[in-house]
Amino acid sequence: MGNEKENINQLISSAERIGTIGSPSSTGELSLDILGTAVKKKLVGELAFFTFLQDGNPNYALGQITEIQLRNIWLEGPTMRSLVRQRGLVNPVSEQQDTHLGQMIISAVFSNESDKFEPSLLGTVPATGTFIKLATDQILDCLLERYRDEIFYLGKVYGSAPKLPLWFKHFGTGPHGAGEAYHIGFFGKTGSGKSVLAMMAIIAYARYSNMGIFILDPQGQFALSLKNKEEISDMIHILNSDVLESFGRKHKIFDLKNLRLDRWEIFTELLREYRFFFKLGIKSFEYQDIVADDIVEFLRKESSIRLDNLDRVALKKVLEYLHKAIEKIYGQKSGIERVKKFIEETLEDLQNDKLSSIISNWEKVSKFFTAGDDKKTPEQIVWQSLYPDDRPIIVIDLSQKPDEVEQHIWDSKIKPLLIDRFIQAITTMAEVAYQKKEQGNLNTLVLIDEAHRLAPREKQANERNEKIKNRLIDATRTTRKYGLGWIFISTTLSSLHREIIGQLRILFFGFGLAFGPEFISLREYVGDPKALKLYQSFRDPHSAFDIESRQYAFMTIGPISPLSFAGTPLFFTAFNTPRDFLKNNRLKREGF
Numbered sequence: 001m002g003n004e005k006e007n008i009n010q011l012i013s014s015a016e017r018i019g020t021i022g023s024p025s026s027t028g029e030l031s032l033d034i035l036g037t038a039v040k041k042k043l044v045g046e047l048a049f050f051t052f053l054q055d056g057n058p059n060y061a062l063g064q065i066t067e068i069q070l071r072n073i074w075l076e077g078p079t080m081r082s083l084v085r086q087r088g089l090v091n092p093v094s095e096q097q098d099t100h101l102g103q104m105i106i107s108a109v110f111s112n113e114s115d116k117f118e119p120s121l122l123g124t125v126p127a128t129g130t131f132i133k134l135a136t137d138q139i140l141d142c143l144l145e146r147y148r149d150e151i152f153y154l155g156k157v158y159g160s161a162p163k164l165p166l167w168f169k170h171f172g173t174g175p176h177g178a179g180e181a182y183h184i185g186f187f188g189k190t191g192s193g194k195s196v197l198a199m200m201a202i203i204a205y206a207r208y209s210n211m212g213i214f215i216l217d218p219q220g221q222f223a224l225s226l227k228n229k230e231e232i233s234d235m236i237h238i239l240n241s242d243v244l245e246s247f248g249r250k251h252k253i254f255d256l257k258n259l260r261l262d263r264w265e266i267f268t269e270l271l272r273e274y275r276f277f278f279k280l281g282i283k284s285f286e287y288q289d290i291v292a293d294d295i296v297e298f299l300r301k302e303s304s305i306r307l308d309n310l311d312r313v314a315l316k317k318v319l320e321y322l323h324k325a326i327e328k329i330y331g332q333k334s335g336i337e338r339v340k341k342f343i344e345e346t347l348e349d350l351q352n353d354k355l356s357s358i359i360s361n362w363e364k365v366s367k368f369f370t371a372g373d374d375k376k377t378p379e380q381i382v383w384q385s386l387y388p389d390d391r392p393i394i395v396i397d398l399s400q401k402p403d404e405v406e407q408h409i410w411d412s413k414i415k416p417l418l419i420d421r422f423i424q425a426i427t428t429m430a431e432v433a434y435q436k437k438e439q440g441n442l443n444t445l446v447l448i449d450e451a452h453r454l455a456p457r458e459k460q461a462n463e464r465n466e467k468i469k470n471r472l473i474d475a476t477r478t479t480r481k482y483g484l485g486w487i488f489i490s491t492t493l494s495s496l497h498r499e500i501i502g503q504l505r506i507l508f509f510g511f512g513l514a515f516g517p518e519f520i521s522l523r524e525y526v527g528d529p530k531a532l533k534l535y536q537s538f539r540d541p542h543s544a545f546d547i548e549s550r551q552y553a554f555m556t557i558g559p560i561s562p563l564s565f566a567g568t569p570l571f572f573t574a575f576n577t578p579r580d581f582l583k584n585n586r587l588k589r590e591g592f
């Protein structure tokens with residue numbers, strides 16, 4: 001065999017032995033007899049490997065150790081237990097007769113065929129006594145030499161020294177392409193590091209200049225990171241413009257200042273929250289809903305009124321229409337007279353060119369819909385992600401609310417409407433773009449934070465919120481065929497709609513899902529009790545003594561790594577310093 005085999009053999013011969021294959025073992029799970037020299041080592045989570053012959057070729061199997069068990073059969077009888085209870089130590093039985101047993105789940109197997117390492121499977125169980133050794137970065141590099149350009153690192157193997165090789169393939173065809181889109185989920189309690197991990201994944205995808213990336217950012221976390229102009233001192237700012245520009249990617253951030261809204265429903269919702277209807281004397285929320293819906297129908301039919309030019313002439317027509325229509329809404333004469341009185345006073349103010357609070361609020365709302373050189377509609381913004389060859393990363397920052405709108409109203413009512421507008425634009429334009437593109441595949445990724453707020457599992461009492469949820473669910477079903485995938489970030493697994501979770505191909509689980517309904521949901525999607533037990537060993541990152549020693553552990557499922565083609569979960573600890581992340585992925589010079 002060639003140099004490749006010689007190199008791997010040299011690395012294997014120098015690797016540290018920790019145990020041997022024991023009995024009983026199967027192709028699904030191996031029992032390990034831990035060597036005496038390794039019983040005092042931390043072994044849970046370690047990435048280990050063994051070599052064996054299969055079909056005449058050398059094979060290399062890798063997996064993580066999920067559990068270590070101590071057995072001493074001499075101390076398990078009632079007589080010996082009584083002695084232990086009295087003496088604490090029974091010589092020469094205690095410790096000397098201890099045996100340590102391990103459990104190992106195989107995640108990948110490579111076969112050396114014609115000096116090339118090809119994916120294989122564990123089709124037989126090697127003989128007992130086969131040595132189990134600790135994997136190293138050098139061994140992984142040798143096995144994955146063919147995929148060096150595709151490998152990306154988010155951290156190290158959980159409880160181990162080697163980096164966990166991952167690959168983030170773009171959705172197109174050709175080099176480094178998956179050939180299809182897929183959906184990804186990041187789950188974990190607040191503070192588990194899931195948003196930062198998603199930022200690192202975005203950087204991995206951003207390396208492909210032909211891949212569109214669109215981020216719906218309700219909390220402004222991604223936008224804040226991109227706006228950071230100082231040296232990257234912590235991982236919260238890792239999605240930095242300097243990092244993106246190092247491989248030629250540009251970005252654009254849109255917020256309310258440069259976003260032109262373009263839907264009547266959003267306009268009337270803002271009117272309501274700016275207390276326009278209330279100041280007209282329509283005090284009941286129920287009646288405000290009726291009036292808002294009625295005005296939407298009027299505005300759609302009134303061809304002389306344009307959404308991008310809602311001047312005082314348009315306000316006059318709306319007030320005149322409402323003056324006539326209010327009798328159909330109110331049953332009581334007192335309510336009708338009150339509203340008509342306010343309308344008539346406002347019409348008089350318009351006639352005399354006065355600025356009342358009602359007129360002022362109308363003009364404040366209309367500003368969000370007025371055209372301008374630097375303002376873009378949702379369609380125009382989405383177009384930049386789907387169509388051009390040189391596509392910038394688009395971020396929609398919805399963290400800053402208008403001054404007159406209360407925070408809880410902005411979060412619960414208006415922000416979901418804006419996100420829904422973009423979801424609608426993305427799905428509609430994706431279908432059009434898909435039909436126009438010769439190659440068919442859009443090769444675009446859409447990230448949406450706080451997904452559980454938009455698509456909760458339970459039925460929504462509010463009809464509009466239920467409509468938003470159904471639109472998002474439908475998007476996950478239909479957009480994959482266009483080459484458009486979604487990333488969902490959520491603090492909860494149990495509250496996110498099952499249909500969305502069922503569509504996810506790759507999942508990352510951070511700390512915080514090990515109890516109650518969250519663990520029940522996690523068990524449904526993972527299944528393997530050994531993997532779940534290892535997940536339950538995750539520590540709360542914020543229980544560390546200082547920031548530098550925090551560990552952000554994750555379990556991942558799906559085709560995210562060349563070590564995961566067996567379908568078993570993988571565990572890793574994410575990088576917690578920008579230096580480690582940038583250096584190991586060769587994104588910046590050392591010392592950045």
